[in-house]
Amino acid sequence: MFSYTSGMASPTELLPQKERERRLEEAGHNVFNLASEDVFVDLLTDSGTGTMSDAQWAALMEADEAYAGSESFKALKSAISEVMGFDRVVPTHQGRGAENVLYGCLIEDGDVVPNNTHFDTTRAHVAENGGDPVDFPVEGADDPDSEEAFRGNLDSKKVRELAADVGAERIPAVILTITNNSVAGQPVSMGNIEETRELADELDATFVIDACRFAENAFFVREREDGYADRSTAEIAREQLSHADAIVMSGKKDGLVNAGGFVGVRDPELFERTKQRAILYEGFSTYGGMAGRDMAAMAVGLREAVTEEYLGARIGQVRSLGERLRQEGVPIYTPVGGHAVYVEAGRALSHIPDEEFPGQALVCELYREGAVRGVELGSFAFPDTDRPELVRLALPRRTYHDEHLAHVAETAAAVVDRSEEVRGLEIVSEPENEALRHFSAELRPV
Known part of the structure; x- marks a missing residue:
């Protein structure tokens, strides 16, 4: 075979x-x-194991491998801005590199970090930086027979209860993973994303979206959520992320490539801090552990992923x-x-x-x-x-x-x-x- x-x-x-x-x-x-x-059939992960398109291979062959300021980085940055709405981008070698860069800038000893459900490396990075990763999936998320459309959602009521218990000042970030990998890949609704935005504002916390499967999540929003059936997945994908202060991304999922990731942030001060941390752990801020060919292929893949x-x-x-x-x-x-x-x-x-x-x-x-x-x-x-x-x-x-x-x-x-x-x-x-x-x-x- x-x-x-x-x-x-x-x-x-x-x-x-x-x-x-x-x-x-x-x-x-x-x-x-x-x-x-x-x-014989390898279903261990969908991370970096897929097949690239002919357009991605063509972009790869024309890539610019300059250490600083390469054309490939410009192409990737342009694609992220167009598809995901983030203009401040720090490239990394993959998603866990992005987690290390961002969470190392946000989390300190004694912090508590809520998530709809932490995945393995996210949980480990939060803990490594001294934080306590806490999961707040919605009620019924663990019911395998439920037909609820958005069981990947975050239970914001429980996060508010946590804040009342430990103090909002101990919650530097609220993370939303879309789709929710640890809850059987279930999607998160646009309504829940908007609700989480309001929650983060109440807590004065950074709202982070783990966006590695953002395109797949947008597909489910279009299919299942009222008011989105006539919208394109590309429009929905961008709207989802418009509510976030920052994103971490593994390009090995909905970037449709075999290597690479990035952090996207809106705040200029946080951007500078993530760039400096990335230089230490990942590479210079216009390649971040990726070859130019990886960045060029991801620029194409991000656009293909929302079709x-x-x-x-x-x-x-x-x-x-x-x-x-x-x-x-x-x-x-x-x-x-x-x-x-x-x-x-x-x-x-x-x-x-x-x-x-x-x-x-x-x-x-x-x-x-x-x-x-x-x-x-x-x-x-x-x-x-x-x-x-x-x-x-x-x-x-x-x-x-x-x-x-x-x-x-x-x-x-x-x-x-x-x-x-x-x-x-x-x-x-x-x-x-x-x-x-x-x-x-x-x-x-x-």
Whole structure:
């Protein structure tokens, strides 16, 4: 079978099952430790794993690699201004670089930072800078059968209660992640974005949007929220971000590239501080860890990402995978979000208690059964948080075909059919930073 990576077709091989079992054991039952060649269909992440367009490749070939003031940076800055509405831009090597730059300027020891739901690196960067990352998803966000249209929203009432408890002065920023990756990729409504803007003003806090999937979020606003059906996704995407003081962006998602990210800010003083921090950690302020070719490709990708044609195909493919899984009897979180299908591991492997990581057990079985690589987003990835046991199957953009989706659905169905045979896992070794343990910890069957 062939898949498309970086604009080229590449053959993939399904290893024999005994060989898959050996490699899984060598990897410490952690699929992050598997080599790419070990994997048949790779749904570990949609971050930087997609296929670029011919227009992106053309821009890449004409890129300017000057250290300072390159034409490629000017092209990227122009695209960000046009598509996202931010004129003050600090490039970084990827999204977590943007988090390091911005949150290192905003957060101090003793601060408390609310978010609709922190993702792994966001949580780690807040904690690394001395802050306490607190999640405030709306009620019912963890109900996989709810048909609520915008379960990615922030519960602003609970943030106000937090402010009354700890003092507004201890809340330097309010973060909104769109779409909400940790809540099954569910979207955030425009109404909730506007409400969060008002909340940040009340608290005198910086309103930050994690915008890595801003285009996909705009698609759902257009589809589900009253008053937006006749607006273009490009218009909605820009309006969403118009309410924010700052954004952090991984260009590896809705920038449609394999590397890169940036910070966008409105305040001139904060802009200067982020530029200086970026020089220290990322690179000079007109390249920030990216090659000129990466910036040139992202400039094109940002414009492609907000087109109706691209978004319809992208989200349509994710929905197709979700429907295939549902028809096979695999329990999934519905409605399906924009970038991934989330399998309910707690329901699929109901005999495994949370302390034995049913999500990670399911991830391992998907690989053992059909060399499909997903990622656990439950108690293993997010220790000491009250989150459902989910496995994310994230689709790379413009990469896989229907045959791949059919293989994934058949693999998951086979695992569910023999679910009683699956054993839980226990941790053998893990890194000091518990918030990032799922990247490198090793486990073994209980």
